[in-house]
Amino acid sequence: MLNLSLEHALSLDSADPLRGFRDQFHIPKTAAGKDEIYFCGNSLGLQPKRTADYVGELLTDWQNLGVRGHFEPKHAWLPYHEFLTDPMAKLVGAQNNEVVTMNSLTANLHLMMVSFYRPTATRYKILIEDHAFPSDTYAVASQLKLHGHDPREAMLTIKPREGEELIRAEDLYALIEREGESIALILLPGVQYYTGQVMDFAEITRLGHSKGCMVGFDLAHAVGNIELKLHDWDVDFACWCTYKYLNSGPGSVAGCFVHERHATNRDLPRFAGWWGHDKSTRFQMGPDFQAIPTAEGWQLSNPPVLSLAAIRASLDVFTEAGGMRPLREKAEKLTGYLEALLKAECGSHIAIITPESPAERGCQLSLTVASDQMSGKVLHEKMEAAGITCDWREPNVIRVAPTPLYNSYADAWHFVDILKGLL
Numbered sequence: 001m002l003n004l005s006l007e008h009a010l011s012l013d014s015a016d017p018l019r020g021f022r023d024q025f026h027i028p029k030t031a032a033g034k035d036e037i038y039f040c041g042n043s044l045g046l047q048p049k050r051t052a053d054y055v056g057e058l059l060t061d062w063q064n065l066g067v068r069g070h071f072e073p074k075h076a077w078l079p080y081h082e083f084l085t086d087p088m089a090k091l092v093g094a095q096n097n098e099v100v101t102m103n104s105l106t107a108n109l110h111l112m113m114v115s116f117y118r119p120t121a122t123r124y125k126i127l128i129e130d131h132a133f134p135s136d137t138y139a140v141a142s143q144l145k146l147h148g149h150d151p152r153e154a155m156l157t158i159k160p161r162e163g164e165e166l167i168r169a170e171d172l173y174a175l176i177e178r179e180g181e182s183i184a185l186i187l188l189p190g191v192q193y194y195t196g197q198v199m200d201f202a203e204i205t206r207l208g209h210s211k212g213c214m215v216g217f218d219l220a221h222a223v224g225n226i227e228l229k230l231h232d233w234d235v236d237f238a239c240w241c242t243y244k245y246l247n248s249g250p251g252s253v254a255g256c257f258v259h260e261r262h263a264t265n266r267d268l269p270r271f272a273g274w275w276g277h278d279k280s281t282r283f284q285m286g287p288d289f290q291a292i293p294t295a296e297g298w299q300l301s302n303p304p305v306l307s308l309a310a311i312r313a314s315l316d317v318f319t320e321a322g323g324m325r326p327l328r329e330k331a332e333k334l335t336g337y338l339e340a341l342l343k344a345e346c347g348s349h350i351a352i353i354t355p356e357s358p359a360e361r362g363c364q365l366s367l368t369v370a371s372d373q374m375s376g377k378v379l380h381e382k383m384e385a386a387g388i389t390c391d392w393r394e395p396n397v398i399r400v401a402p403t404p405l406y407n408s409y410a411d412a413w414h415f416v417d418i419l420k421g422l423l
């Protein structure tokens, strides 16, 4: 039997080995001055308290050193992105030569498609999921058009069955089996942004490769949320942003993975810029591009270092927490606890479309409202007014994401208590 008391939630918190990390974050406050119930880390992660110090150090170096800040300070700007490589690689299960922090997510998707969407007369389609995040759909459609294809014909989508919310793995595998010879690129999400569904990366990649397709993933909702093994899964490329579960600030610089077998291939076609040029000869300013034989070879410009400082602060918090294994352990418990409370206390009005199995979801739950009294959108507005921050996604879903770094079991309890009152 589930214990429904607040005391039980508090006892779960006091037994939580990660409980101290909440204090390392700025938690937004309600008008009454209380901590908000912030279940929106899937959209914009909270600010670690140390971020101001890391960014401040950089501002001070710039004040004191001017251009010499590129070389002289402890955290020199010229190699600043390299400070992020090791912790970032660990978060996604990659080797250090497979990861780079650069640009923004959609920009990186385009750069990756320039290299890995290489259509031929018979193999030219791109497979994405129905109801993909709009930026991904626009990026894919524009790449198809760039190569002279009509997205209505060349963009394949995998849909849930009629009347269902989730994509069935067997339907996806059957589509790849059936259409694989004509698919140049499979581009799927790590965690689907609307439903919170996680697909089987290794199996999709294996199957895609067996048909001769390139396989890439958009990890916007996966990185910092679930455990990833990009290298072992043999994924060709992946892209992610750092402002969601990675808590690195609005619009912060994005991450990119290129598997070693491609990253070391200097001859791979790409859009080049001087920051991707071999470091030993970059400043000779010669006319011929020599790619760095790692994922860094896709860099274009010298990066916005202020933003990299915020990422470094956040990655240090992840490292101190012990990486994704302990975070994931807590997330499974915390999300499972929230789910059980919701079913027990609000089950007649709220349905959860996210998969029940922990292996098929991250920390997010997507809720739909089955009530004649109130639409989901109105309920979401009332929740916000009551001190809960979570998000509404058209057409029909309230997304709630308790994150293991700064959310507590008491947050989950208060969330359900408020929701029950509103219903």
Ligand SMILES: *Cc1c(COP(=O)(O)O)cnc(C)c1O
Binding pocket: 104, 105, 106, 107, 133, 135, 136, 189, 193, 218, 220, 221, 241
């Ligand atoms: C958040 C998100 C984006 C946002 O793209 P930006 O280029 O960072 O603005 C794109 N795709 C998915 C799947 C996302 O979840």
